[in-house]
Amino acid sequence: MPGASKREELRQELLAIHRKRSALEKEILAFHEVLKSQNVGLTDALVDENDFPREDLNLYQIRTARNKIICLTNDCRSLTLEMERKMHELHSIDKEAQENSSAKTQPFSSPRQQQ
Numbered sequence: 001m002p003g004a005s006k007r008e009e010l011r012q013e014l015l016a017i018h019r020k021r022s023a024l025e026k027e028i029l030a031f032h033e034v035l036k037s038q039n040v041g042l043t044d045a046l047v048d049e050n051d052f053p054r055e056d057l058n059l060y061q062i063r064t065a066r067n068k069i070i071c072l073t074n075d076c077r078s079l080t081l082e083m084e085r086k087m088h089e090l091h092s093i094d095k096e097a098q099e100n101s102s103a104k105t106q107p108f109s110s111p112r113q114q115q
Helices: 002-037 059-105
Strands: none
Touching (some): 002 059
């Protein structure tokens, strides 16, 4: 059955995308830990009240972590959208298969039974 092979192919693609997204999420968490170790978040100021860089922070490490978090988050969003498209495709294949099987199993009605 050709639908079954396409369904399995989509299922495998979805699993691969899920694994990629999980790996990206782990990386994002690791970069959040970097920020946490510096006691800053994604939006905290990196300068003091005189607009000089704070001496108590590793600015290079923080800016790199922030950049990576933003980039990886965007990558996660695209993978999520791709997963969503493939899920819709998978469900349409399942729905089509279900409609085909129910059409085959419905009994034929004679003209007299319809009256």
